[in-house]
Amino acid sequence: MQAVAASKLRRVQIRAEAARPYADRMAEVLTEVASRTTGSPHPFLTERPIKKRLLILVTADRGLAGGLNVNAIRVALTYIRQGEETVLDTIGRKGRDYFRRLGVPIIAEVSQTGDRPELKDILPAVTVARDEYLKGNVDQVALVHTHFASISRLVPSVSILIPVQVPERKEGLRVGYLYEPEPEEVLARLLPRYVEAQVYAAVLDNLASFYAAQTVAMRNATDNAGELIDDLTMLRNKVRQATITKELSEIVGGAEALAAG
């Protein structure tokens, strides 16, 4: 199991890496376009007073992964308790099941996306969140997932998805594009995709965390089982030794009694 989880972790990491060029370019282009648009800003970029919130919670579908899901759920609970009313949109079975038992409203859910999630698998969850925001039913969309920092450091984290936080411009990147059609129009098409790409990246990141947690959990289980085997072997030898000694002394005792009689 440990070897299986470790090899799956490697594969997921490759997939997460493959998604990077798109995300990086998207961020660059978005920064550029956002700085160019004037006039009424796109709703995705406008902060408004928060009355209700939506949280996209990314957890794993399966357990046997140490504290992974529990920790993410705890971060989600903190977010829900510290602030306005929150509805949930869950990706992954563990988070969904937990909050369903707790009675927190879940307005959309996606699960069983497997080891090779594609964008279209998670799109329904993102679309619901986007529509809720555009309809004005919620005023903030946040995202909780477990970030894979390293195999021994998995960090459950919250980030704000909408309103979109436009990435800071790096020095000397100003390009000055010609836009076709108007920049506002281009921006309006870019923003939803940017949000989708962020959620997709979070799902892959979470999957990497899941296999890392599973690898560690399995390694601990193997180590514990090893220790247990050592202890039990020691115990068995002691018991055996004691039994032999006891039987020998009984035989010797019996023989002596016969000789005396």
Added chain:
Amino acid sequence: MADKLHVDIVTVEGRRFKGDADFVVAPGSEGELGVLPRHIPLLTPLAPGSVKVRNDGEEQFFFVSGGFLEVRPDQVTVLADSAERADDIDEARAEEARRRAESLLQQKLSDADQAAATTALARAEARLRLAELRRRRRV
């Protein structure tokens, strides 16, 4: 050495193509456009269709279902919603998708569904056109 364009076709699921080119044709949302080296920086959404990459007389085709085209003087980036190399297109699946979209369009639909079906139809037709083009070239 003559100027070259560095072409990058990426989707959210990974890179589909990276290489040099002399000439790129892409289906911009406002019309098809051709890009030569030293083009003015340009950013435009893409319509479903095929992206052609020509390098030293060799042409490669990619199907994109939408996305963005970013042009810089020495660089072309296609941020595609999905991209397939022409050789990978599954014609049967594309044909099936086209029929589905057509039959949907014949029913009465809400505006949103109508728009979705029209887009689906455009996508399927673009895929088929590209597959057809490829077949003709091979013969």
